[in-house]
Amino acid sequence: MQAKVRTVAFQGIDVLPVDVQVLVAPGTIAFTVVGLPDKAVGESRERVRACFRALGLALPPQRITVNLSPADLAKEGSHYDLPIALGLLAAMGVLPRESVEGFVALGELALDGALCRVPGVLPAAIAAQAAGRGVICPAVCGGEAAWGGFDPAHDTDRPPIIAAPSLLALINHLRGQQTLPAPEALMADDRTHYPDLAEIKGQESAKRVLEIAAAGGHNLLMIGPPGSGKSMLAARLPGLLPPLEPEEALEASMVRSLAGDLGEGRLSRRRTFRDPHHSATLPALIGGGTRVKPGEVSLAHHGVLFLDELPEFNRATLEALRQPLESGRVTVARANAHVTYPARFQLVAAMNPCRCGHLMDPTRSCARGPRCGADYQAKLSGPLLDRIDLTIDVPAVAAADLALPPPAESSADVAARVAAARTVQRERLAELDAKGKLVAVEADPAAGLLADRARNWAKPRCNADTDGALLAAIAEPDAEGRALLARAAERLGLSARAWHRTLRVARTLADLDGSDAVRRLHIAEALSYRRPQSRSMLAA
Template sequence: MAACLPGILPALTPAEALEVSMVASVAGTLEEGRINRTRPFRAPHHSASMAALTGGGLRVRPGEVSMAHLGVLFLDELPEFQRAVLDSLRQPLESGKIDVARANAHVTYPARVQLIAAMNPCRCGHLGDPALACSRAPRCAADYQSRVSGPLLDRIDLHVDVDPVRAVDLALPPPAEGSAEVAERVAAARAIQTARLVDTSLRTNAELDGPALDAYATPDEAGQKLLMQAAETMHLSARGYTRMLRVARTIADLAGAGQIGRIHVAEALSYRRQPPRA
């Protein structure tokens, strides 16, 4: 599913293609000096070091988070990464860039990525199946999931539980809607964002902040009331609040709505990570 995501994203604009190609050129991966016109998809192994993910080395080069600039960074088996390595992504996920400081160089690389992370609910992977779950369930799930820090999870906008694919599911007919149809809807929503932000330096809703967030992502009265109720009951942080507004703005764009309504806020809230129960 993660590998399919670049296929539904809009094509790179000429300016974006140049940015992606510049990073690849610095990393030494640009093929025959040709401009890269496809969105990057990077999937580093969970044994990757901090330098491999964020950049570094004797001759400082971009890491995976920069190689995925304007594309997808996929981290499979998220809790298996070293915690310090994961936490090194907190700053670039917030700012869209990464500062690499070494004794012989101090370099800033772009790092505007879509982070996709996948993980089992626990180490054995069978938490929801009493017949297969280990003897430590459900305690093992809490221990396993706690390997990912709260601040990093707070930077992930959509938290979706996916049921296991059974063998019998593979025999079902293909879905009626494929990547091409989804890509059309995404392109239409991106076109709305481009038109809205044409007079700014911003490109997508993910970059909305400050006055731009107030101007373009303020819900209607019913949506604002629901938002304030959720902020209290879900203990939303300031970061979570603004990220939720960006998601609601995108949901409204996908629906072709000019203003964020209660239904868009409700859907955005449904994707937020729920606070643990006492």
């Protein structure tokens, strides 16, 4: 007696097909799982045996062999429980073999027969839909799987999805004795009340830079003494950002699904705000570990990554940010595989000017100043600082500012201007794409799932994502602006990267002003936000 059930294995965000082949044959009584299973997969035997006993079923007193094909691909996770159980039921004749054909199954079995939540249901459902197959999953993952058939470009029909609360309910449904309701694709309630900019008194220059960062998706570094409001400003950035586009929301949710962080399976158009502690390790920030989980940079995909106390992070961890900041993805290399996750995030960082935090205040600074500040800021390399578009000094708030009434301008006012600027950018990029001037970057070969879904992690969505010929087409300054930029590049020692990032910021400033052209005024303001570095530090 033999049966086969389809399931999947995850390699980064890519979904690889796996066939669970079950053979029940005469021989010594045994239950063997082969095909490079990890500890969780090997323990499926005990969960399946206990689950069958709870349902009043007995395994046949024969030799049971479960092969996870392809056998040279490592299998990890507890989601193999359900396909193994379904394969056994089909091989034993409890279920018709054709009832599980055309489906991709994944789920964890509880000892009482209930089906438990597993990570990765959303990308698995998307891959199944692309292959024309349905999905069998736990009921708690049904809302997540229902989004697998959602195509923001064509709005195609959903694939058949069976979301069962227990193995018994699933058996009855497949045998035609019960009908399980189809799960619904639900959206999360995004009516979150973010902290308001009106609560911050003073810091008008910092508020201006925060608006520019939100409008263009630019990286931002705030430097100031303790208590000047750097963290408060960063916490208000999500309230200024526009909601995610449907395609962006689906991409970001896929990463969260793989990390098991999608909650009730509801998709959200709210941009993620991740703020890891400065003790975070390199695998926690970039991604890695035994099973190569996505890190904070990937969980912040299409969102904000806030690094407070930036110099306190490990030096190697900070240097690992350089590649994803440029490419929008992170690749974790292992001996047996290269795992790729998307990482198109907006970096916002805050730091004190020195270890004591009062470098610019002679009455409060330590005895080691100014050497204290030089040593502290030297923890950040030139190549990393070169990738930050906006750098602003956030001075201490004066007592006179604290006594003033709250500012009249709220986050909603700033968010409206940001939304208008983002709309201009989106329409401009769509027009260039229609003319064939928007050249998509080839996705990584490991990104098969996104390639099948016609997604490109490097697709520009705002000014901060533009580069090369596209940047030259949208941000070419006027004659006076180009002359100013050339002189500044020579005097400040700007690298080629800094030149292009200055143009991106200037393009955003022009969008906020409602100007089609990038003028000298925009170049001048963009240059004022760059932190000059020596040429030796700017070697990438």
